[in-house]
Amino acid sequence: MTLNDLKNHIDGLKFTVTQEDVERHTNEYNAVEGYQDKSGYSNRSNVDSEYVEEHLAKIFPDDLEKITEKPLKYYADIRFEDDDKDSTTLIDFKEIAGDFFNPQHDIERYLRAFAEGKLTHFCFYRTNRERADKNIPLVIEANTELTVEFLCIADPYTVFSCKPTKYGSIPIKSIVQMCKHSKDCI
16 A cells, blocks of 8 residues: 555545444543553544544555554554555544644654654544534544545654644645645655
């Protein structure tokens, strides 16, 4: 698989969230024994941002692997062997709701992970998930059909070379535009 193949699989992807998916995410968030502990997420709805990468790993098990081992899982979500680069690609998936990527206080952590080979790219995308006031994501209910819009795949250096707003957020349009001029982006 290549980054271009991954882009083609993501853009326009549609799948239905099952009751089993919802229960698994709830149990993970609540740190129920026998489930992966995701109690460190700031809220339950943020766990649902993992549906896209989980679905991709499920439908391409020979190509994509969901990263679950520590400490790598704190930097990247998916691992695959990039056929074009003859190397391992480690991608952190980022669901973008509005017009900005907000790395908050994590810029140096991401750049360090990039330098140490723990993260090679971000994958930015949007879904049709429901949101509350102020664009806050809601917990995705069972039988919801998610549709995915691909935005770009970019290396951290390219992302953080974009000019942030005075609040530290980076306009997603700037990231997409920078990707058009970088050989390491799609």
